[in-house]
Amino acid sequence: MDRLQAPEENYANPKTCFFHVLFKAAALAFYILSALFVDNFVIIFVLTVFLAALDFWVVKNVSGRILVGLRWWNEINDQGESIWKFECLDQESLSRMNKKDSWLFWWTLYLTAAAWILLAIFSLIRFQADYLLVVGVCLTLSIANIIGFTKCRKDAKKQIQQFAQQTIASRVSSTIQSAFSVV
């Protein structure tokens, strides 16, 4: 792994990484611990969902941009159609992104979603519909971010291909032109 071979490559954005993980962990921890200690469902619901919403916002608006250089949003154009936009930084900046940052970003996204799925299964087994509601909301938020950023990444890969093709095409054509100009 990177950790062994690149001792100088630390997290480039420690604060952002911290916040990226903070709200996810807080939501999960609060949900799990409060089920043991707190009796009031309303407080559990509101706080857990609030933390999950904060996490969604942080990931989408802050850590997505800073850690992996991706962003996505929805627009409605003049014709009234809904367009989803998925964007990434250009290839040079993308390749300069810190590997640890992006590793952390993606893994915590996936792990959080997996944790919520696990909790959903638990509440299903116990027939607790109201807790299932909480978990459902948090899971929806996690999955929304995963889908959004995965689409950004696919778009990024498509662009690499397009860019490569264009570069090859332009090089080929300029080579042919220079060949003809010589002759």
Place this chain on the structure above:
Amino acid sequence: MSHSDTIPLHPSSQSDIDEIENLINASVQSGPATVLPARPPSPPRASIPISSSPFIASNLPPPTYQKPPTAPGPTTPAVIPVSDSRPSPPDPLDSVWDTVKRDLSRIVSNLKLVVFPNPNREDPGKALRDWDLWGPFFFIIFLGLTLSWSASVKKSEVFAVAFAVLAAGAIILTLNVLLLGGHIIFFQSLSLLGYCLFPLDVGPLSLIVVTITLVWSSWAAYPFMSAAVGPRRKALALYPVFLMYVSVGFLIIAI
């Protein structure tokens, strides 16, 4: 997204994107000016060419974008923003605050457009162009909290029921419009129905006031919903909306 995508952006979306652009510029351009052991010194780019989108090229108003592109080459100290004097990594907190302010102002403007009388109601499609779900989220939570707090028994159940009914109700109503052959965008409609909950949130809990506020909510939702479907199906689309607000009103009164 293809390179030929040249759909002009809505002005308020453009300003959002301007802001995001500036934030990305700030976070990348401050790289070389600060001592970051982790990151290899990145040549300060004049702009972040976000390659899939056309707006860099053509659509944004020039003044905003003169700033980065006019920066000549690798060393552009004139263009590097605030954080050049700081020895630490660029502080994202400033930009975070900007983003928060932007989102909050969007909530307020959406609320004003939807709930209060204003000239834009004739063109409903334009009004909720910048839909967001934060407003509805807060309103639903607030309504659930109010109901739960004032309920004498079964507080948790009341909250869960209120939340589930409102959330599921909004989704089902939207599906109803879509299935009636209407032209409405899913999230826009969810956003609309959530914002129309606002009157019910703020009205104090007496019968008359609740009646007034639910009529206000329905009236607020009416132009958007009716514009979405054909004339013969308007009642089919609007009746469930009215029904939902009436049932929320009953929830408020009865509990």
